[in-house]
Amino acid sequence: MSQSVLISGGGIVGSFLGLELAAREIPFKIIEKKPFASSENDHIRSLTLNLSASERLDCLGVSTTSSLIQRMNIFDGYGSGKLSFNCDEANIDYLAKVFSFNDLREALIKKVESSISIGDEITSFKSMESGIQASLSNGSTLETNLLVIAEGRNSTLAKSIASENFSKDYEQVAKTFLVEIPELNAEEAIQVFHEKEIFALMPYKNGTEINQFSVVWSMPKELAHDLTLDNLSTQLQKFEKKLSCKIQATSELLSFPLSAHHLDEYCDKGVCVIADAAHSIHPLAGQGINLGISDAIILAEEIERAINAEKDIGQLALLKKYELRRKTLNASMIRGVDFLFNLFQQDNPYLRLGRNSGLKVVDKLSFLKKNFILHASGIQKI
Numbered sequence: 001m002s003q004s005v006l007i008s009g010g011g012i013v014g015s016f017l018g019l020e021l022a023a024r025e026i027p028f029k030i031i032e033k034k035p036f037a038s039s040e041n042d043h044i045r046s047l048t049l050n051l052s053a054s055e056r057l058d059c060l061g062v063s064t065t066s067s068l069i070q071r072m073n074i075f076d077g078y079g080s081g082k083l084s085f086n087c088d089e090a091n092i093d094y095l096a097k098v099f100s101f102n103d104l105r106e107a108l109i110k111k112v113e114s115s116i117s118i119g120d121e122i123t124s125f126k127s128m129e130s131g132i133q134a135s136l137s138n139g140s141t142l143e144t145n146l147l148v149i150a151e152g153r154n155s156t157l158a159k160s161i162a163s164e165n166f167s168k169d170y171e172q173v174a175k176t177f178l179v180e181i182p183e184l185n186a187e188e189a190i191q192v193f194h195e196k197e198i199f200a201l202m203p204y205k206n207g208t209e210i211n212q213f214s215v216v217w218s219m220p221k222e223l224a225h226d227l228t229l230d231n232l233s234t235q236l237q238k239f240e241k242k243l244s245c246k247i248q249a250t251s252e253l254l255s256f257p258l259s260a261h262h263l264d265e266y267c268d269k270g271v272c273v274i275a276d277a278a279h280s281i282h283p284l285a286g287q288g289i290n291l292g293i294s295d296a297i298i299l300a301e302e303i304e305r306a307i308n309a310e311k312d313i314g315q316l317a318l319l320k321k322y323e324l325r326r327k328t329l330n331a332s333m334i335r336g337v338d339f340l341f342n343l344f345q346q347d348n349p350y351l352r353l354g355r356n357s358g359l360k361v362v363d364k365l366s367f368l369k370k371n372f373i374l375h376a377s378g379i380q381k382i
């Protein structure tokens, strides 16, 4: 009998893994606990996917509206430090694509809808001679050769596999909303590091609007608590001044508390953990889902290799290969982003000076910038 995979969590990465398995004709089932209820704020949240992940979605036939990022400008809110990245510098067509979170999720779910069961959750699992037996909240059980946990941050099942070797509450909240900025180039992303705040603008074509941008603005919890639509324009003035433009908010504000973590191990016999269930990261580099998608691609490759070699896909040795191929890369991204976060939180005047000069120096080093671009786009691994 053919071997099968059970995926717990039908978020973007769980559904994407399903699609990767479907492309390899490997049987799978997804269990998603939350029914999809649309709300009028669905369109606000965006997601930036690097070139590698975007191209993989194209290959798998997932099509939904997106906006191209051709250029990225990073500013130090203090002084004149600036760093620019342009796709031409690395000879690639674009740096990244910006999607609507919900549109992308819906497009993925549609592709795997015959294999997804919505409204139940896996409450526990046990290892058996023949594989894994998972118990569901509706009282039934399911047997599988491999259980993949893709339940996002705070997954109880993931925590039963391993403890965390890195865990951090940034004491920050990301405010996300939409804005119109006629003065800015609609293919340019911008990031401003200002005191304890990080203000990011991503081009966001969500319908016919021109020069619409999606904002992800990380800020200390206290500031986020006091920020409302009424006092938003006053708080935006510092960024308007820095970017010499007028920023007009056009939506409600969504809030996301920010933290990061990394599991010490990703697998046990018959079970493995992927994406945000295994690791989460501050969104300042827009890399969270990209890491998760890479996990899913590598895991699907290892599963396919084991099936072709007529080996058990739940074998610990095979799952450790997936862990080995992903854990160091994920750890370096989590630590790197955490280092950047700390660097820009410092208000030591000497450090600020060094940071500004550093940005200007790096901006002139085309070889180093090309490497940054290829790494961030997922083309080049460390």
Ligand SMILES: Cc1cc2nc3c(=O)[nH]c(=O)nc-3n(C[C@H](O)[C@H](O)[C@H](O)COP(=O)(O)OP(=O)(O)OC[C@H]3O[C@@H](n4cnc5c(N)ncnc54)[C@H](O)[C@@H]3O)c2cc1C
Pocket (backbone or CB within 6 Å): 008, 009, 010, 011, 012, 013, 014, 031, 032, 033, 034, 046, 047, 048, 049, 120, 121, 122, 150, 151, 152, 153, 155, 174, 176, 216, 256, 274, 275, 276, 277, 283, 286, 287, 288, 289, 290, 291, 292
């Ligand atoms: C403000 C903000 C902006 C971001 N921007 C970017 C960006 O631009 N680019 C980027 O790459 N990343 C970004 N990220 C990170 C990105 O959103 C996450 O990495 C990504 O959503 C994780 O996907 P996932 O499928 O692992 O988890 P989730 O999206 O959390 O999905 C998990 C799914 O599992 C289901 N589930 C949970 N428990 C169970 C259970 N017991 N049984 C069954 N189902 C269960 C949930 O209902 C959910 O549907 C951002 C994050 C934030 C907070």
